[in-house]
Amino acid sequence: MDPYIYQYSVGGVIFAIGLYFAFRQGSVGFTGRGLCHLLLMLGGLLFFMVLQGYLQYAPMSEDAPVAYTGDVRSEEMIGKPIDYAIVGLYLVMILAVGMWFGRRQKGTKDFFFGGQRFSWWVIAFSLVATLVGSYSFVKYSQAAYNYGFASSQSYLNDWALMPLLLFGWLPILYFSRITTVPEYFERRFNRKVRFAATVGVLVYLISYVGVNLYTMGTVFHHLLGWDVMGAAIVVAGVSAIYVTFGGQTSVIMTDLLQGVMLLATGIVLLILGVHYLGGFDEFFGNLPRGHRQAFNNFNENASFPSVGIFWQDAMANSAFFYFLNQGILMRYMATKSMKEARKAAVAMPLILMPVAAIVVASGGWIGHAFVNAGILPEMEPKKAFYITAEFLSHPGIFGLIVAALTAALMSTVDTLITAVSAIVVNDVYKPFVNPEAGEKKLLRTARFSAIGVTLLGIVLVPVFMQFKTIYAAHGAMTAAVTPPLVIALMFSIFWRRYTAKAALATIVGGLVVIGVSIFIPELIRPFAHGVPMDSNFRDADEGLFAGARQYKFMRALFGLGASALIGIVVTMVTKPEPREKQTGLVWGTVADAIKRYKGSAGSEDDAASTLAMPRKGEVEPEAFGEARLPAIRVSAPVLESLRAGIGDPVYLTDTRAWLGGLYSMHVRISGILESEGEEEIVEMGPDTYALIVTGKRHDKPLRIDRFY
Numbered sequence: 001m002d003p004y005i006y007q008y009s010v011g012g013v014i015f016a017i018g019l020y021f022a023f024r025q026g027s028v029g030f031t032g033r034g035l036c037h038l039l040l041m042l043g044g045l046l047f048f049m050v051l052q053g054y055l056q057y058a059p060m061s062e063d064a065p066v067a068y069t070g071d072v073r074s075e076e077m078i079g080k081p082i083d084y085a086i087v088g089l090y091l092v093m094i095l096a097v098g099m100w101f102g103r104r105q106k107g108t109k110d111f112f113f114g115g116q117r118f119s120w121w122v123i124a125f126s127l128v129a130t131l132v133g134s135y136s137f138v139k140y141s142q143a144a145y146n147y148g149f150a151s152s153q154s155y156l157n158d159w160a161l162m163p164l165l166l167f168g169w170l171p172i173l174y175f176s177r178i179t180t181v182p183e184y185f186e187r188r189f190n191r192k193v194r195f196a197a198t199v200g201v202l203v204y205l206i207s208y209v210g211v212n213l214y215t216m217g218t219v220f221h222h223l224l225g226w227d228v229m230g231a232a233i234v235v236a237g238v239s240a241i242y243v244t245f246g247g248q249t250s251v252i253m254t255d256l257l258q259g260v261m262l263l264a265t266g267i268v269l270l271i272l273g274v275h276y277l278g279g280f281d282e283f284f285g286n287l288p289r290g291h292r293q294a295f296n297n298f299n300e301n302a303s304f305p306s307v308g309i310f311w312q313d314a315m316a317n318s319a320f321f322y323f324l325n326q327g328i329l330m331r332y333m334a335t336k337s338m339k340e341a342r343k344a345a346v347a348m349p350l351i352l353m354p355v356a357a358i359v360v361a362s363g364g365w366i367g368h369a370f371v372n373a374g375i376l377p378e379m380e381p382k383k384a385f386y387i388t389a390e391f392l393s394h395p396g397i398f399g400l401i402v403a404a405l406t407a408a409l410m411s412t413v414d415t416l417i418t419a420v421s422a423i424v425v426n427d428v429y430k431p432f433v434n435p436e437a438g439e440k441k442l443l444r445t446a447r448f449s450a451i452g453v454t455l456l457g458i459v460l461v462p463v464f465m466q467f468k469t470i471y472a473a474h475g476a477m478t479a480a481v482t483p484p485l486v487i488a489l490m491f492s493i494f495w496r497r498y499t500a501k502a503a504l505a506t507i508v509g510g511l512v513v514i515g516v517s518i519f520i521p522e523l524i525r526p527f528a529h530g531v532p533m534d535s536n537f538r539d540a541d542e543g544l545f546a547g548a549r550q551y552k553f554m555r556a557l558f559g560l561g562a563s564a565l566i567g568i569v570v571t572m573v574t575k576p577e578p579r580e581k582q583t584g585l586v587w588g589t590v591a592d593a594i595k596r597y598k599g600s601a602g603s604e605d606d607a608a609s610t611l612a613m614p615r616k617g618e619v620e621p622e623a624f625g626e627a628r629l630p631a632i633r634v635s636a637p638v639l640e641s642l643r644a645g646i647g648d649p650v651y652l653t654d655t656r657a658w659l660g661g662l663y664s665m666h667v668r669i670s671g672i673l674e675s676e677g678e679e680e681i682v683e684m685g686p687d688t689y690a691l692i693v694t695g696k697r698h699d700k701p702l703r704i705d706r707f708y
């Protein structure tokens with residue numbers, strides 16, 4: 001089977017299903033805004049088809065390999081003391097930045113969602129920092145050294161899910177004011193389903209922390225000779241400190257800085273390598289033709305089969321990443337509006353993901369080209385990034401590169417820590433332990449949870465040390481955990497007939513079936529598409545969970561198929577859910593979700609904005625509405641310019657767009673200021689005023705937006 005045709009056939013069907021649902025609810029069409037959405041989706045699909053098609057089929061020449069004749073290179077310690085001093089200073093700087101931006105946390109909304117005030121570009125860059133995690137540079141540079149451009153497959157698969165995300169799940173998530181995925185399952189079904197989803201999501205997230213901490217330890221073990229566990233504890237400790245005190249605002253702002261840094265570093269490394277080789281022609285010529293294909297093989301190599309990468313990375317892991325990963329959902333919810341959330345979600349796969357694919361794999365590509373050109377000797381693939389970066393860098397510059405690697409380490413762990421804290425507080429502590437807990441107690445619980453998840457992640461490091469590579473450890477974990485939750489959520493959103501009993505059976509039954517496949521991996525063979533299994537693995541003393549290393553990628557397809565079958569069968573034999581329970585929580589009911597969000601009927605197309613001079617009131621008005629937003633009063637001209645009414649939610653912000661919404665807040669209009677003539681004035685309580693009007697901006701206007 002041709003891997004290119006396979007991916008675009010299966011992925012194209014999923015893409016078409018997403019467009020169908022978007023068309024049915026009016027999000028895409030052939031006129032106006034719908035046409036713009038349609039062209040954007042089709043344009044993105046065409047971009048990836050052309051790019052990967054060219055890499056897969058275009059005729060390309062290659063240079064003959066040259067034997068290395070230089071000295072034997074020592075690998076005892078890469079880098080110089082100045083490099084590691086720079087890394088130490090970077091850790092201190094990130095800690096200071098995180099503590100600074102998180103110093104004004106008032107409650108769990110600020111801790112988990114940063115006050116829902118940020119612009120799309122802040123969220124997009126911080127999402128990239130989260131995506132390019134501690135395993136990414138090592139994992140993908142190793143894959144890039146072995147398989148070339150095929151290492152980018154994981155980053156270029158997400159287009160198939162975009163219509164389902166942008167026009168199905170994202171509006172429901174944002175307008176329903178859902179704080180966690182398990183909460184969605186309770187509102188859609190019942191508390192039993194919520195509990196099952198809570199367990200599944202926590203297993204995934206805490207395991208993900210363990211994978212990242214394992215990689216942290218591995219990186220610093222290779223660089224400094226540190227013990228793997230000790231190195232993981234040091235870097236994890238820095239992340240846990242600023243997350244514990246600063247929450248989501250600290251995570252977003254530090255990840256913004258780290259995202260820019262690691263993207264720039266990866267591109268610089270590629271440019272330095274290409275320049276050293278003499279240009280892009282020489283770079284491409286020193287990569288074998290197989291290393292320049294978008295898909296290296298279909299099913300021949302069990303360590304890196306294209307069909308397995310497609311199902312494990314694109315269909316299971318990417319679906320979980322965009323739809324269920326609490327850390328990512330919290331970023332979407334931190335945007336100031338639905339429009340900004342969509343912009344961030346579009347920028348990720350169409351712009352930043354291709355750049356990230358280059359960034360994380362550049363060390364492996366350049367390393368292999370250097371070996372072919374006789375510049376470097378053969379190297380261990382897992383050390384390709386370190387060796388290539390050190391060879392191209394002068395002392396000090398290498399320190400900046402390692403600092404970027406450290407940024408990648410922390411930017412994923414900090415997101416995961418806040419994500420687990422959000423689920424512990426909202427889905428365990430508040431509903432089951434202390435339903436009457438106030439904001440201060442919830443905030444304290446969130447901070448203790450942040451510390452606890454870090455410790456649990458460290459405990460899991462020895463488990464993932466059993467795998468031969470980080471790529472294998474990560475793939476095995478995601479393929480085993482994600483399928484049941486992905487199927488349950490997709491069915492919940494896009495199949496109104498789907499029932500509570502079916503959702504519970506999908507999650508629990510799917511996890512059980514996948515667990516059985518770890519001990520009896522032969523169950524996966526009918527789904528394996530010809531990917532081979534090591535027939536001798538039972539003869540070796542590989543431990544109780546040796547089966548987890550068999551079919552580690554194809555287990556995702558097995559899990560998706562088994563979970564879907566369970567969900568369909570149970571749905572067909574159980575009673576449908578009441579229609580009123582689905583309002584605002586399934587596709588086609590976005591208008592109902594907006595009405596609940598706003599408190600009255602609204603539309604994404606109906607927006608207005610104006611400028612108004614700030615005024616500080618004497619007392620802080622009591623918050624009101626379901627979201628408990630701060631109250632403001634405005635002069636009559638402001639109300640007229642916004643075409644708004646009393647009780648409407650609006651967005652109040654500093655006019656400096658480059659701040660990305662750092663000084664802003666969602667508020668509700670509670671009344672009209674009388675006798676202000678034609679002046680546009682906004683009056684807020686002293687607490688709200690202090691959060692939005694800063695420095696010498698007391699005589700500068702604020703911007704007020706009504707989004708819906």
